[in-house]
Amino acid sequence: MEKFDTIVIGAGPAGLAAAHKLKSSGQKVAIIENNLWGGTCPNRGCDPKRVLIGAVETRDRLAQLQGKGFDEVPYVNWKELEAFKETFTKPVSQGSRNGIVKSDITAVDGQPKFVSKDEIVVNGQTHYQADKFIIATGQRPSYLNIPGKEHLLSSTDFLSLKKMPADITIIGAGYIAFELATIANATGAKVHIVHHNDRSLKEFNENYALELVKQLENKGVDFNFNIDTKTIEQDSEGKYVIKADNFELTTDLIIGATGRIANADFLDLEKAGVEYTRHGVKVNAKLQSTNNNIYAIGDVVDTKQPKLTPVGGFEANYVADILTGKTDEDLELPLIPTVVYGSPKLAKVGAQDGAKVVDQDVTSWFTYSHTNEPKAKVRIVLNDKSEIIGATLLSNEADSLINLLTMAIKEHMTHSDVVKEIMAYPTAASDLEYLF
Numbered sequence: 001m002e003k004f005d006t007i008v009i010g011a012g013p014a015g016l017a018a019a020h021k022l023k024s025s026g027q028k029v030a031i032i033e034n035n036l037w038g039g040t041c042p043n044r045g046c047d048p049k050r051v052l053i054g055a056v057e058t059r060d061r062l063a064q065l066q067g068k069g070f071d072e073v074p075y076v077n078w079k080e081l082e083a084f085k086e087t088f089t090k091p092v093s094q095g096s097r098n099g100i101v102k103s104d105i106t107a108v109d110g111q112p113k114f115v116s117k118d119e120i121v122v123n124g125q126t127h128y129q130a131d132k133f134i135i136a137t138g139q140r141p142s143y144l145n146i147p148g149k150e151h152l153l154s155s156t157d158f159l160s161l162k163k164m165p166a167d168i169t170i171i172g173a174g175y176i177a178f179e180l181a182t183i184a185n186a187t188g189a190k191v192h193i194v195h196h197n198d199r200s201l202k203e204f205n206e207n208y209a210l211e212l213v214k215q216l217e218n219k220g221v222d223f224n225f226n227i228d229t230k231t232i233e234q235d236s237e238g239k240y241v242i243k244a245d246n247f248e249l250t251t252d253l254i255i256g257a258t259g260r261i262a263n264a265d266f267l268d269l270e271k272a273g274v275e276y277t278r279h280g281v282k283v284n285a286k287l288q289s290t291n292n293n294i295y296a297i298g299d300v301v302d303t304k305q306p307k308l309t310p311v312g313g314f315e316a317n318y319v320a321d322i323l324t325g326k327t328d329e330d331l332e333l334p335l336i337p338t339v340v341y342g343s344p345k346l347a348k349v350g351a352q353d354g355a356k357v358v359d360q361d362v363t364s365w366f367t368y369s370h371t372n373e374p375k376a377k378v379r380i381v382l383n384d385k386s387e388i389i390g391a392t393l394l395s396n397e398a399d400s401l402i403n404l405l406t407m408a409i410k411e412h413m414t415h416s417d418v419v420k421e422i423m424a425y426p427t428a429a430s431d432l433e434y435l436f
């Protein structure tokens with residue numbers, strides 16, 4: 001039986017980063033994947049989504065300048081865009097696996113299961129042992145447990161639809177629901193969102209989330225709040241009927257976007273003494289599971305941290321440093337900026353409340369008015385020393401500006417620090433000194 005210093009389970013952004021770093025520190029490493037190498041982000045998450053949103057941004061830019069240089073605003077041609085997206089996703093799995101093999105890391109395809117605290121079997125056949133294991137198996141869509149749930153498709157299905165239906169419904173109002181609704185709407189599809197309460201994007205400032213709802217409503221998206229879906233049926237024409245108390249909606253296709261569940265349940269973790277829930281593997285402050293030799297990183301970890309690609313990458317580097325003796329400190333995550341992609345985009349970082357909050361509608365400012373953006377808002381949070389400690393942004397520039405604000409928070413910048421800097425003009429960054 002082959003024995004390794006470390007075996008990584010799951011070849012997404014987190015697992016791959018850990019495997020490469022451990023190998024470059026001199027370890028004998030294996031990594032096991034049971035599906036597409038590269039994981040969620042480049043195959044069925046961030047990257048394909050970003051390609052699609054890119055086309056939406058282009059369309060909206062034209063729409064904003066209709067009658068101001070442009071006459072026609074075409075809908076996004078889904079078939080062509082989907083084919084373009086495939087040029088990014090198709091090479092990912094083979095490319096990621098090749099990278100592993102090239103680095104002299106053992107690549108194993110198959111389904112691993114623990115047989116003891118330090119041994120796994122893959123596909124019930126080949127046994128491997130290791131001193132340490134890293135679980136990096138991510139999450140999968142979690143479906144509503146209701147009659148008719150078999151009619152629900154996931155974000156993965158959406159990103160690979162061969163044809164965009166005329167009428168599409170998304171259940172849920174989190175990141176995935178907003179991003180997919182934005183994309184489908186730009187293809188000319190009628191989009192409905194059905195949500196069980198009246199609070200969308202609950203991690204974000206409520207007024208900013210409501211403003212984003214308004215922007216999508218203005219584009220024709222139909223929001224149905226406080227609708228707790230009870231059943232889904234298929235009618236005689238093949239359409240789907242969503243039913244709830246005093247509510248019925250007939251649609252061509254339904255995407256379930258009601259959260260994700262940890263891939264911790266197919267590994268026989270019980271045999272290794274590793275505790276987990278549907279939220280993921282339980283870990284201590286060093287990302288160590290209830291078995292001291294088994295760590296967990298990325299989306300599969302049961303913590304309150306946002307489940308995002310850069311977080312998984314950060315944790316991968318941290319655990320690799322722990323395993324190679326470069327640190328024994330507890331994990332300390334830096335500030336985590338996050339963005340709901342769309343047009344406009346909604347972004348946030350850091351504290352949402354503090355000693356002072358400066359909340360401004362900046363739609364009329366040159367940065368936003370020269371492209372005729374429909375709405376731009378900035379909310380800056382300061383502490384009692386007047387340092388920036390948090391921000392929420394709504395605009396087409398929110399994704400780049402939020403990273404700049406993340407650096408400003410890290411550097412404890414105040415207004416007088418900001419005015420000492422020169423930023424390229426005219427950009428969203430050159431407005432910084434006027435934002436608080």
Ligand SMILES: Cc1cc2nc3c(=O)[nH]c(=O)nc-3n(C[C@H](O)[C@H](O)[C@H](O)COP(=O)(O)OP(=O)(O)OC[C@H]3O[C@@H](n4cnc5c(N)ncnc54)[C@H](O)[C@@H]3O)c2cc1C
Nearest residue numbers: 010012013014034039040041045046137138298299308309
């Ligand atoms: C639609 C969508 C859009 C997203 N957009 C963004 C975004 O814009 N920005 C952002 O930062 N994040 C985004 N995310 C989240 C991001 O994709 C994840 O945070 C990131 O992929 C997590 O990396 P990971 O390596 O922990 O898990 P994954 O990327 O999920 O990788 C886990 C890997 O483990 C494999 N695996 C699972 N079970 C087993 C098993 N039993 N044995 C072996 N292998 C197994 C899986 O096949 C997968 O390859 C998005 C997610 C989705 C679904």
Ligand SMILES: NC(=O)c1ccc[n+]([C@@H]2O[C@H](COP(=O)([O-])OP(=O)(O)OC[C@H]3O[C@@H](n4cnc5c(N)ncnc54)[C@H](O)[C@@H]3O)[C@@H](O)[C@H]2O)c1
Nearest residue numbers: 172173174175176177195196257258259260307339340341
């Ligand atoms: N841009 C990004 O960074 C990005 C994009 C997509 C996904 N992600 C990651 O993937 C994760 C999963 O995304 P998600 O949108 O599935 O999860 P989410 O947690 O953001 O949203 C799930 C939504 O479903 C709702 N919901 C739960 N039960 C429901 C029910 N019975 N009926 C109707 N709605 C219900 C929740 O209230 C919530 O609004 C995110 O939390 C994030 O970590 C990130």
